[in-house]
Structures are given as C-alpha cells and as structure tokens.
Amino acid sequence: MDRTIITGGTPLRGEVQISGAKNAALPILASTILGGGECVITNVPRVVDVVTMGKLLGILGAKVHYEDNRAVINAAVITSTQAPYDLVKTMRASVLVLGPLLARWGEATVSMPGGCAIGSRPVNLHLAGLAKMGADVSMEHGYIRAKAKRLTGAQIYCDTPTVTGTENLMMAASLAQGTTVIENAAKEPEIVDLANFLMKRGARIDGAGSDVITIEGVRELHGSDHDVIPDRIEAGTYLVAGAITRGAVTLNRCRPNHMDALLMKLREAGVEMQVDKEQIHLNAASRLKGIDIRTLPYPGFPTDMQAQMVALMTAAEGTSVITETVFESRFMHVEELRRMGADIKVEGNRAVVTGASRLAGAPVMASDLRASAGLVLAGLAAEGTTEILRVYHLDRGYERMEEKLRGLGATISRHKEGTASAEIH
Ligand code: UD1
Numbered sequence: 001m002d003r004t005i006i007t008g009g010t011p012l013r014g015e016v017q018i019s020g021a022k023n024a025a026l027p028i029l030a031s032t033i034l035g036g037g038e039c040v041i042t043n044v045p046r047v048v049d050v051v052t053m054g055k056l057l058g059i060l061g062a063k064v065h066y067e068d069n070r071a072v073i074n075a076a077v078i079t080s081t082q083a084p085y086d087l088v089k090t091m092r093a094s095v096l097v098l099g100p101l102l103a104r105w106g107e108a109t110v111s112m113p114g115g116c117a118i119g120s121r122p123v124n125l126h127l128a129g130l131a132k133m134g135a136d137v138s139m140e141h142g143y144i145r146a147k148a149k150r151l152t153g154a155q156i157y158c159d160t161p162t163v164t165g166t167e168n169l170m171m172a173a174s175l176a177q178g179t180t181v182i183e184n185a186a187k188e189p190e191i192v193d194l195a196n197f198l199m200k201r202g203a204r205i206d207g208a209g210s211d212v213i214t215i216e217g218v219r220e221l222h223g224s225d226h227d228v229i230p231d232r233i234e235a236g237t238y239l240v241a242g243a244i245t246r247g248a249v250t251l252n253r254c255r256p257n258h259m260d261a262l263l264m265k266l267r268e269a270g271v272e273m274q275v276d277k278e279q280i281h282l283n284a285a286s287r288l289k290g291i292d293i294r295t296l297p298y299p300g301f302p303t304d305m306q307a308q309m310v311a312l313m314t315a316a317e318g319t320s321v322i323t324e325t326v327f328e329s330r331f332m333h334v335e336e337l338r339r340m341g342a343d344i345k346v347e348g349n350r351a352v353v354t355g356a357s358r359l360a361g362a363p364v365m366a367s368d369l370r371a372s373a374g375l376v377l378a379g380l381a382a383e384g385t386t387e388i389l390r391v392y393h394l395d396r397g398y399e400r401m402e403e404k405l406r407g408l409g410a411t412i413s414r415h416k417e418g419t420a421s422a423e424i425h
Contacts, residue, residue, distance in 0.1 A: 003415045004388045004402065006379035008361060012247035012408040018235045018254040019045040019399040020069065020228035023093075024190040027167040028197050028226060029053045029071060030096035033062055034104055034171060035201055036076040037223020044071045044228055045399040048392070052091045056083055060097065074223070078105055085111040085142065091396070095123055096164055098146065099172035102135055107147045112139065121327070129156045129169040133176055153178030153217055161186040161297045166213070167194055174203040176217035185213045188298040189258040193229045200224040232258040233304045234398060235280070237373050240308045241405065243271045243284040244315050244381040249408060251280045261301040265293055265309070269316055290318030290355045295326050307333045307374030314342040315381055316355040323350045332367035333374040339364055340378055340386065361386040369397045376401070380410055 020043035030053060032039045044050055046069065054064045054071070061079030065072045081101045088094040088111035101108035113123060127144065131137050132155075135148040153176050156169060166186040171194075173180035185191070187209055195208030201224045204216040235254040242249030243266060256263065256275045263273060263280075270289045274281040290313055295303040303326040313320035314337060324330050331351055334344050339362045343354040361384035366372035372393040379386030391414070394401055402412050 001389065001417050002391050004376065004391045004394070005413055005415060006361070006376065006386045006388070007411040008359070008380050008382040008384065008386060010380075010409055010411060011245045012242050012249055012380070012405070012410055014408045015250040015252055016238050016404050016408060017252050018230045018238070019043075021045070021190055021193070021231040022047055022049055022397045023163070023188075023233075024193040025050055025228045026053050026093045027096050027164070027171070027190065027194045028228060029057065029073065031100055031171050031194060031198060032073040033057065033060060033075040033078060033097065034100045034175060034198075035221030035223065036074070037201075038072065038074045039223050040225045041071045041073070042069060042225070042227045043230075044069050045231065047399050048396045049091050049093065052087060053093070056087050056094055056097060059084065059087070060101070081105050081107050081109060083108075083110040088113055092121065093164060095126065096168060098126065098144065099130065099168035102130060102146045102148060103151055103172040103175040106149060108144075110144045112142050112144055123165070125158050125160070125162050125165040126168045129158070129165065129182070130172060132156050133172060133180065151176035151217075153180040153215075155181050155183070157183045158185060160184070161211070163188050163191065166191055170195065170205065170208070170213060170215060171198070173215035173217060174198050174205070174221065175219075176215075178217055180215045180217070182213045182215070183211065185211050186297055187211060189229060189232065189255070197224065197226040200226060229258070230254045233302065233370070235259060236262045236302070236305045237308050237377070237398070238404070239266060239271075239273075239280065239282055240312050240377050241380055241408070242282040243269075243288065244312050244377050246284045247408070248281075248283045248285075250282070253278055254280060256280055261299060262305055265291060265301060269312070288312070288316035288355075290316040290320035290353065292321045292323075294323040297326065303327055303330065304370050306330060307370045308377055310334065310344065310351055310353060311337060311374040311377040311381075313353040313355055314344070314357050314359060314378065318355055320353045320355060321350055322353065325349065333371035336364040336375055337378055340382055342378070358383060360384055363387040363389065366390045366393045369393050373398065376405075380405070380412075
C-alpha cells in the first residue's frame with residue numbers, strides 16, 4: 001500500500017492550477033447514459049473515482065475513451081443495467097447511474113452502497129423520489145432493483161437537501177413524462193453544472209442552484225460537449241496549504257464565486273487574499289486567529305473542507321469550535337492530528353481546537369478522502385517527518401496532489417510498498 005512522506009515546515013510559495021471538480025465530473029459522466037449521442041467532456045480530473053465511473057459505464061456497455069483530461073463517451077447501446085457490488089463498494093457515487101438507467105432503459109439494479117468512514121449515508125431519498133415518479137423499487141440480496149415503463153413527473157420534497165439525490169432525480173426526471181418539481185433540492189454548484197450539461201443535450205430544467213428545481217421531461221437527449229467547472233474543494237485545500245505554512249500561494253483557474261463561505265472564514269481567521277474572477281492570491285504572513293465554523297449544505301460552509309480547517313485551526317491562536325452538521329461521524333482525522341500533538345476535543349458533533357500547537361511529524365493513518373487532505377496539510381506545517389498510510393484515499397479525489405505541492409516547494413514524496421523512495425510524477 002502506498003505511503004506519503006512529508007517533511008514539514010517550508011512556507012509554500014508559487015502558483016497552482018486547479019483541476020476540474022470530481023463531484024461535478026461524476027454525475028456528468030453518469031448522465032451520459034441518458035442519451036445515445038457522443039458526449040465530449042473536458043476538464044475531467046484524472047482521479048481514481050473518475051476512472052471507477054468510466055469502468056462502471058463500460059460494464060453497462062457504453063463506449064468510454066479517456067485521454068488526459070478529456071472523456072469521450074457514447075452510450076448508444078447499453079448491454080447491462082446492473083451496477084455490481086465490486087464497483088459500488090469502492091465508490092458510493094456509483095449510485096448516480098440509478099436514475100439514468102431507470103429513466104432510459106426502464107430498469108436498474110444497483111448494489112446498495114454501505115456505510116462509510118463518515119457515517120451511515122442512506123439513499124432513502126433517492127429511492128423515495130423515484131418511487132414518487134412511478135418506479136417500482138425493491139431491495140433484493142443487497143441490490144436496489146427499480147423498474148418503470150416510463151417515469152412520470154411528480155412533486156418531490158426532500159426531507160434534507162441531498163447532493164447526489166437531487167442529481168439522480170434531476171437526471172431521471174429529464175426523460176420522464178410530464179413535469180417534476182424537486183423541493184428542498186440541494187443547491188451546490190456541481191448540480192448547476194450537471195443541469196447545464198443536460199440542458200445542452202435538450203433537457204428542460206429550471207431553477208438548478210435554487211431549492212426548487214422544475215424539470216419538464218423530454219423524449220430523448222442528444223450528445224454534447226461540456227467543460228467541467230473547477231474543483232472548489234481542491235482549491236480550498238490549496239488555500240489552506242498556503243495558510244497553514246504561512247506561505248504565499250496563487251490559485252489559477254478556480255471559481256472564487258463558488259467559495260464564498262470558505263473565503264469569508266479564512267479572512268475571519270486573518271488570512272489575506274486578493275480575489276479575481278478566476279484567480280486567488282493568498283498571503284498568510286500575519287497571525288492566524290481561531291474561529292468557529294459550522295458545516296452546512298451549500299451555500300453554507302462545505303463539510304468537505306471541515307478536516308482541512310480543523311488542521312488549520314491547530315495553528316491558529318485561541319480556541320476554535322468546529323461543528324459538523326452534515327455527516328454524523330466525520331472526525332476520524334482528529335485522533336490522528338492528536339498523535340501529531342494537536343489539542344482537540346470532540347464533544348458530539350463538535351471539535352474544540354485549542355490552537356497554536358507546534359505540530360510534530362508522526363506516522364498517521366488516512367480514513368477517508370478529505371481526512372487524508374487534513375493530514376497532508378498538518379504534515380506540511382509540522383516539524384519533522386510525517387508518514388501518511390492508506391494514502392489511496394487521496395487518489396480518489398485529488399489530481400497529482402504530491403506533484404502540485406512539490407511545485408509550491410513542499411518536500412513530499414510517494415512511496416510504494418517495499419520500495420525505499422519512489423516519487424510519482
Ligand atoms: C455529496 C458529495 C460529498 C459531500 C456531500 C455533502 C458527491 C459525489 N459527493 O455526497 O463529497 O461531502 O455531498 O456536501 O457529490 N441523506 C439522507 N438520505 C438520502 C441521502 C442523503 O438522509 O437519501 C443525508 C446524508 O446522510 C447526509 C445528508 O443527507 O447527512 C447530505 O448527504 P448528501 O448530500 O446526499 O451527500 P452525497 O450526495 O452522498
């Protein structure tokens with residue numbers, strides 16, 4: 001299993017190019033099976049989850065060709081409507097093929113995603129919405145089975161805003177007969193990106209990005225090109241990398257207008273930034289102050305930036321309270337940060353960080369994608385060497401992270417099991 005080794009303490013300086021958003025690319029790729037024409041998707045990040053989605057679409061019978069950051073997909077013919085356990089267990093977002101398969105092919109069998117390191121993560125709202133659209137949904141031997149001759153438009157209310165749930169229902173409704181209204185929909189920029197792609201293909205969608213989305217079903221969708229939006233979570237992670245090392249970092253090709261809550265919180269913590277349309281210049285020369293943060297659905301503070309901010313707050317002066325309201329057990333990184341000398345107490349869904357700790361490098365274990373990012377950031381700031389185990393989590397969602405950090409001056413390398421040192425480029 002790969003390990004990442006970091007020697008901390010160097011202020012990061014320089015420019016970094018932000019990749020396409022994993023969480024926009026995944027639903028966009030899944031949605032290609034809603035129609036037969038060729039789809040050319042650019043700015044697709046080369047991360048393991050995207051590769052997994054490509055494999056899944058291939059198993060379903062679509063023709064998938066990835067080259068650099070471009071994906072060409074043609075789903076004129078589908079040979080299977082089953083998403084197998086082996087793939088779904090490695091990536092929960094596989095459930096995104098449920099809505100498209102059902103809407104276009106009248107049936108779908110998708111392995112039920114299990115729990116994961118950050119909580120139980122049910123898909124009940126995806127299923128309830130599809131049932132409201134007339135699908136016959138059942139559970140058999142760990143698989144979700146859904147059938148419908150043609151879905152019909154419906155009024156759907158989500159008890160809680162769900163990102164992939166909203167995406168699944170929006171995709172399914174695009175081919176349903178009649179009009180669907182999704183109320184209390186999630187409002188993330190990735191949902192807007194998916195809606196824009198579907199509309200280019202002939203879908204009729206109104207209100208994506210607000211909490212009421214109206215979809216008028218059409219008979220079929222055609223192929224189209226699309227350029228995926230920049231990854232706001234990757235961008236945020238590099239901002240924290242600059243801040244935690246007291247460096248000066250410029251992010252290129254990002255979308256600051258998708259990052260309001262994070263930018264405001266970083267400023268409150270004393271981080272200076274100059275923001276342009278597609279660029280952010282960060283200068284973290286001054287002292288960091290402890291702040292309170294509460295994760296919420298968009299436009300609130302993203303839960304996917306929580307672990308990184310806990311790491312940052314260990315370096316800030318004073319006490320910070322970070323409240324996680326989206327996922328129930330998303331503090332697995334805290335134990336590991338404590339092993340590096342951080343002073344953090346977890347009380348229910350709150351982490352209380354007493355800052356200004358001088359972190360010391362240590363061997364630590366990554367538990368999920370964003371927790372891994374939090375550990376990398378702590379390692380960049382720590383004195384001495386940090387060794388991160390189970391680093392494959394990082395590869396699921398960060399494109400060439402070690403290479404990008406080395407470009408900013410970090411001392412970081414990837415080691416394969418059984419080798420002394422093997423830098424990955
Ligand atoms: C997506 C993101 C993930 C991010 C999360 C929250 C993708 C591929 N993943 O995950 O990176 O951390 O949004 O921003 O885009 N819930 C239910 N029933 C459901 C569905 C969700 O109760 O049927 C609950 C969840 O347990 C959670 C909350 O709703 O408490 C939000 O989850 P959701 O938005 O669905 O997360 P994902 O779409 O899985």
